[in-house]
Each structure stands twice: as C-alpha cells, then as structure tokens.
Amino acid sequence: MAPMTSTERRPLLNRRLAEFGTTIFAEMSALAVRTGAINLGQGFPDTDGPESVREAAVRALRDGRGNQYPPGPGVPELREAIAEHQAKRYGLTYDPDREVLVTAGATEALAASLLALVEPGDEVIALEPYYDSYAASIALAGGTRVPVTLRSTGPDDPQGPRFRLDLDELRDAVTDRTRLLLLNTPHNPTGTVLTREELAAIAELAVERDLLVVTDEVYEHLVFDGEHVPLASFPGMRERTVTISSAGKTFSFTGWKVGWVTATPELVSAVRSAKQFLTFVSAGPFQYAVAEALALPDSYFHELREDLRAKRDLLAAGLADAGFGVHRTQGTYFVTTDIRPLGESDGFAFCRDLPERAGVVAVPNAVFYDHQDAGAPFVRFAFCKRESVLTEAVARLGTALG
Numbered sequence: 001m002a003p004m005t006s007t008e009r010r011p012l013l014n015r016r017l018a019e020f021g022t023t024i025f026a027e028m029s030a031l032a033v034r035t036g037a038i039n040l041g042q043g044f045p046d047t048d049g050p051e052s053v054r055e056a057a058v059r060a061l062r063d064g065r066g067n068q069y070p071p072g073p074g075v076p077e078l079r080e081a082i083a084e085h086q087a088k089r090y091g092l093t094y095d096p097d098r099e100v101l102v103t104a105g106a107t108e109a110l111a112a113s114l115l116a117l118v119e120p121g122d123e124v125i126a127l128e129p130y131y132d133s134y135a136a137s138i139a140l141a142g143g144t145r146v147p148v149t150l151r152s153t154g155p156d157d158p159q160g161p162r163f164r165l166d167l168d169e170l171r172d173a174v175t176d177r178t179r180l181l182l183l184n185t186p187h188n189p190t191g192t193v194l195t196r197e198e199l200a201a202i203a204e205l206a207v208e209r210d211l212l213v214v215t216d217e218v219y220e221h222l223v224f225d226g227e228h229v230p231l232a233s234f235p236g237m238r239e240r241t242v243t244i245s246s247a248g249k250t251f252s253f254t255g256w257k258v259g260w261v262t263a264t265p266e267l268v269s270a271v272r273s274a275k276q277f278l279t280f281v282s283a284g285p286f287q288y289a290v291a292e293a294l295a296l297p298d299s300y301f302h303e304l305r306e307d308l309r310a311k312r313d314l315l316a317a318g319l320a321d322a323g324f325g326v327h328r329t330q331g332t333y334f335v336t337t338d339i340r341p342l343g344e345s346d347g348f349a350f351c352r353d354l355p356e357r358a359g360v361v362a363v364p365n366a367v368f369y370d371h372q373d374a375g376a377p378f379v380r381f382a383f384c385k386r387e388s389v390l391t392e393a394v395a396r397l398g399t400a401l402g
C-alpha cells in the first residue's frame with residue numbers, strides 16, 4: 001500500500017477555517033451573472049461617492065502623497081479627521097496620535113481586534129445574525145463564538161416587525177470565559193438600530209462583568225429612524241471599547257477599504273500589534289481623500305441618508321406588495337424579509353431559485369446564523385442601488401410572486 005501523503009492525513013485548509021468555504025455572496029453574485037438577474041444580494045452602491053472625494057484621491061496620487069508606505073497608524077491628516085469626526089458628532093475625544101488607528105477597511109479592524117484581544121478558550125458573544133467575517137475572525141483567533149439571537153417582534157407588532165435584542169438572553173450568555181462582546185449597530189442584516197436604553201443596559205453589563213467590547217459602527221451615518229449612539233459614549237465604556245468604522249458605506253467607496261479604530265492607547269496598541277502583520281499599511285492616497293471626505297458639510301451626510309431612506313421605502317413597499325413579511329429597517333443598506341407569508345420556509349432554497357423565478361438575487365439570512373432554524377425563513381435584500389434598478393427589481397418580484 002502506498003504511504004499516506006500529508007494531504008491525505010490533514011486537509012490543506014487550516015481547520016479553524018474549515019467551516020468557512022466560499023461566501024454566499026460569491027455564490028449568489030455568480031448566479032446573478034449567469035442568469036442576468038438584478039443583484040440585491042451584496043451591499044455595495046451601484047453609483048460612486050462624491051466627485052470631490054474622488055478628485056481628492058486623484059490629487060493625492062498625482063502629488064505623490066501616499067504612493068509609498070504611509071505611517072503604520074495611518075496618515076496624520078486622516079487620524080486627525082477621524083478624531084475630529086468623533087468629537088464633533090458624538091462628543092468623544094480621541095488623541096489622533098495614540099488613540100486612532102487606520103486599517104484596511106472595517107474588516108481588517110475587526111480581524112486585528114479579535115486576533116489581538118482573544119486567546120484560545122475565550123468566548124466572544126456576537127449578536128446573531130452576524131456579519132460573516134466575525135465568525136471567521138473569532139475562529140482564526142481560536143476563540144469560541146457565543147451567538148445571542150436577535151428575535152423578530154413578529155407580524156403583530158403594530159409598527160411592523162423588527163428584530164430586537166433580548167437583554168436577558170445577553171446577560172445569560174456571559175460566563176467566566178467571556179472575553180468580549182462583539183456588537184454591531186446599525187445592524188447588518190436586520191436593519192435594527194440598538195436604542196439608547198439597550199445600549200445603556202449592554203454598557204452596564206460590560207462594566208459589571210469587566211468585558212471588553214468591539215463595536216462595529218460602519219453604518220453610523222445610515223440611520224433612518226432613531227439615532228446612532230456610539231457605545232463608547234456610555235459611562236465606563238470608553239476605556240473598554242474598541243470602536244470600528246469605515247469610509248466604505250459613509251462615502252460610497254466600498255472598494256477603497258479605508259477603515260479605522262478608535263480606543264484607548266492600550267487597546268489601540270494591542271490592535272496595532274496584530275494589524276502590522278496583516279497588512280502593515282494600505283490605501284495610501286485614499287487615506288488623504290477620506291480625510292477630506294470626513295470634513296464634508298452636514299448637508300452631505302443628510303443627503304446620503306435621505307437618498308437611502310427613499311430607496312429603503314421604495315424597496316420595502318415593493319417587497320410588501322409582492323407578499324413578503326417586511327421587517328422595519330431603521331438603518332443600514334438592507335431590508336430583511338420573512339418568506340413564510342409567501343408559503344415558503346427555506347431561505348436557502350428560495351434564494352437559489354429566485355434568480356430563475358423572478359430575475360432577482362437576494363441572500364438567505366441563515367448564512368449569518370449558528371441557529372439555522374432561527375434564520376431559515378429570513379431573506380435579505382439590499383437597497384443601495386439606483387432607483388431604476390430597485391423599481392425594476394420590485395416589478396419583477398411583483399410579477400413572479402405577487
């Protein structure tokens with residue numbers, strides 16, 4: 001018998017990553033291309049951000065700013081702009097030299113934070129459904145993810161159903177091994193925005209149990225109902241919270257991958273230790289452009305929000321007309337729907353079928369769940385697309401399903 005090769009003994013892929021094959025976005029986007037369907041699966045805008053910001057990037061490239069390795073923590077202009085943004089919008093003061101770190105998008109900020117702060121055996125509590133990179137980054141760090149499920153208030157909610165955090169469930173999930181809470185508000189994929197009261201309760205719990213918190217606030221400027229309150233602004237939280245955001249959603253340049261972390265010098269230093277061996281630095285010229293973008297007048301942020309609010313309303317109404325159980329989107333790019341009113345129950349099967357059936361691509365929320373049963377009947381649609389695209393998608397869904 002031939003001797004076993006090393007590949008037979010052991011899979012090539014690090015076993016920590018075994019459960020993370022091709023992402024659903026790749027599968028669904030390929031399906032969209034093959035069928036010519038409208039892709040409302042992935043959350044990226046189909047129009048670019050402000051011309052002035054694009055021009056700022058071109059200027060930086062031409063002037064030779066950022067074409068060579070920028071400083072490890074990020075270019076000073078951007079770190080100062082991030083600190084000013086936190087101060088002006090939220091009254092949170094951060095020292096741009098010691099308390100701000102620029103990353104390759106929020107994705108790297110999340111990965112570096114988890115690699116820096118989590119050791120094997122540590123438990124990380126994440127709100128379920130969760131953005132897919134959370135699970136992979138927790139796994140890479142050797143941590144154990146502990147999902148706390150956001151639950152639908154159901155069709156009887158007089159204001160329309162939304163997903164809510166059960167604070168008792170969150171409290172019960174904390175053990176002696178819990179190292180950190182990984183939060184996301186506004187929340188992808190449910191569109192829920194945690195309220196001031198919910199955040200205050202989370203903050204109290206974090207202080208009481210001495211937990212670190214990593215909070216992903218990439219949709220901070222996309223709140224349509226309610227308000228975005230950074231968790232770091234609650235008593236006892238600034239010293240234990242790593243706040244993450246990025247330019248992708250706020251300025252409609254998701255391909256630039258400019259993100260950032262704000263936290264205490266000790267936390268930033270820990271995150272930087274991991275970050276320096278992931279990318280070291282990235283996006284030199286874009287960093288200068290994002291520094292200018294963060295200083296755009298309030299009218300820019302207002303118009304972005306109102307434009308997306310109208311798109312949310314268009315898509316939500318169309319989905320309701322087509323027979324979906326539409327959940328309230330308070331923020332983000334996404335509407336989560338319940339397919340049970342359509343007589344369906346398996347979001348995976350529904351989404352695999354939808355491009356052929358209706359010419360539209362959506363994503364099954366179950367991919368964001370450990371508790372598959374809890375996620376099975378929910379399907380996510382993105383509305384960060386041109387009005388004409390949304391109108392056509394809604395018409396197709398109405399014809400095929402309505």
Ligand SMILES: Cc1ncc(COP(=O)(O)O)c(C=O)c1O
Nearest residue numbers: 105106107131188218246248259
């Ligand atoms: C909740 C959430 N966090 C992080 C990201 C990634 O952000 P970035 O493109 O800046 O890495 C996304 C992108 O869809 C997201 O939805």
